[in-house]
Amino acid sequence: MDKTVYLDAARRHCESRGCRLTELRQQVLELVLEHPGVVKAYQILADLQRERGVAAPPTVYRALDFLVEQGLLHRVEALNGFILCHHFDCPHDGLILVCERCGGVEELDATGCLTSLTDAMSAVGFTPRAQNLVLTGTCRSCQA
Amino acid sequence: MDKTVYLDAARRHCESRGCRLTELRQQVLELVLEHPGVVKAYQILADLQRERGVAAPPTVYRALDFLVEQGLLHRVEALNGFILCHHFDCPHDGLILVCERCGGVEELDATGCLTSLTDAMSAVGFTPRAQNLVLTGTCRSCQA
DNA sequence: CAACGGCATGTTACTGTATAACATCATACA
DNA sequence: TGTATGATGTTATACAGTAACATGCCGTTG
Ligand SMILES: [Zn+2]
Ligand SMILES: [Zn+2]
Ligand SMILES: [Zn+2]
Ligand SMILES: [Zn+2]
Numbered sequence: 001m002d003k004t005v006y007l008d009a010a011r012r013h014c015e016s017r018g019c020r021l022t023e024l025r026q027q028v029l030e031l032v033l034e035h036p037g038v039v040k041a042y043q044i045l046a047d048l049q050r051e052r053g054v055a056a057p058p059t060v061y062r063a064l065d066f067l068v069e070q071g072l073l074h075r076v077e078a079l080n081g082f083i084l085c086h087h088f089d090c091p092h093d094g095l096i097l098v099c100e101r102c103g104g105v106e107e108l109d110a111t112g113c114l115t116s117l118t119d120a121m122s123a124v125g126f127t128p129r130a131q132n133l134v135l136t137g138t139c140r141s142c143q144a
Numbered sequence: 145m146d147k148t149v150y151l152d153a154a155r156r157h158c159e160s161r162g163c164r165l166t167e168l169r170q171q172v173l174e175l176v177l178e179h180p181g182v183v184k185a186y187q188i189l190a191d192l193q194r195e196r197g198v199a200a201p202p203t204v205y206r207a208l209d210f211l212v213e214q215g216l217l218h219r220v221e222a223l224n225g226f227i228l229c230h231h232f233d234c235p236h237d238g239l240i241l242v243c244e245r246c247g248g249v250e251e252l253d254a255t256g257c258l259t260s261l262t263d264a265m266s267a268v269g270f271t272p273r274a275q276n277l278v279l280t281g282t283c284r285s286c287q288a
Numbered sequence: 289c290a291a292c293g294g295c296a297t298g299t300t301a302c303t304g305t306a307t308a309a310c311a312t313c314a315t316a317c318a
Numbered sequence: 319t320g321t322a323t324g325a326t327g328t329t330a331t332a333c334a335g336t337a338a339c340a341t342g343c344c345g346t347t348g
Contacts, residue, residue, distance in 0.1 A: 202328085
């Protein structure tokens with residue numbers, strides 16, 4: 001998807017949810033957009049400092065938290081990082097695959113793949129919050 | 145399982161894998177044993193300092209990493225913590241359920257629940273490393 | 289207009305998490 | 319006895335995240 005198209009869609013997505021994609025938030029989103037795969041908060045912080053002179057951690061974390069809240073980014077706990085979600089407009093169970101060798105990240109739509117997991121959980125009375133599963137392994141091109 | 149029995153089993157487990165459960169490693173394991181649910185590295189560090197006077201982060205992290213390596217502990221990335229594994233002797237796909245309300249943690253054996261996930265992954269050529277899935281949600285007693 | 293309320297952002301300072309790099313010690317084995 | 323290997327100690331630092339409070343922005347309302 002083209003960058004401007006993506007940003008427009010993101011803006012409309014936020015507004016349809018009663019939130020504003022402010023200049024700062026958009027700027028952070030654009031910075032994330034410039035990194036393939038997983039990006040770290042402090043990387044964004046450095047980028048932001050490069051663009052604006054000053055910026056402190058809370059500035060970045062607030063923007064990132066907002067973007068996660070809106071579904072534009074996914075948090076990848078296992079890596080202390082964030083990745084772009086390319087289909088934020090349809091609610092989905094994400095399955096994030098992280099390659100141990102090349103560091104590449106890929107998001108699958110796991111909606112429908114989780115029934116047996118869900119069954120096992122309800123058997124013990126556990127109600128999962130909608131979220132993303134993260135798995136590490138080896139991607140196709142790194143199988144070698 | 146009784147504590148001494150557990151420790152003996154753990155020691156044999158390590159030795160059968162060609163590793164040694166040294167005094168320090170066992171001491172750390174015992175400290176983890178004393179905490180229900182998830183325990184943090186710096187909590188163990190504090191415990192260790194109480195018992196031995198001095199201890200630095202690398203000491204604790206090395207021991208914890210070792211125990212994870214041996215399968216005696218699971219790392220819970222999402223919480224920056226560790227939990228005991230009660231069936232380290234049989235290889236398993238763990239499913240760790242973390243309750244957002246009470247902080248309780250429960251490990252399910254998810255072996256066999258992951259076929260559709262595995263299918264989805266092989267469809268894109270991804271080979272997962274054996275590991276644990278972590279999900280947050282609400283446990284039975286906190287449903288209210 | 290002026291005052292207010294809300295939300296977004298700025299700023300400072302701190303807590304918590306984790307590792308690099310190098311020194312030392314123990315043990316086993318040639 | 320020397321030497322290699324793995325475990326531990328020690329210092330210092332990097333990386334991640336948040337609390338608390340100040341300031342600015344903007345739409346509403348009297
Ligand atoms: Zn997604
Ligand atoms: Zn790869
Ligand atoms: Zn387990
Ligand atoms: Zn609970």
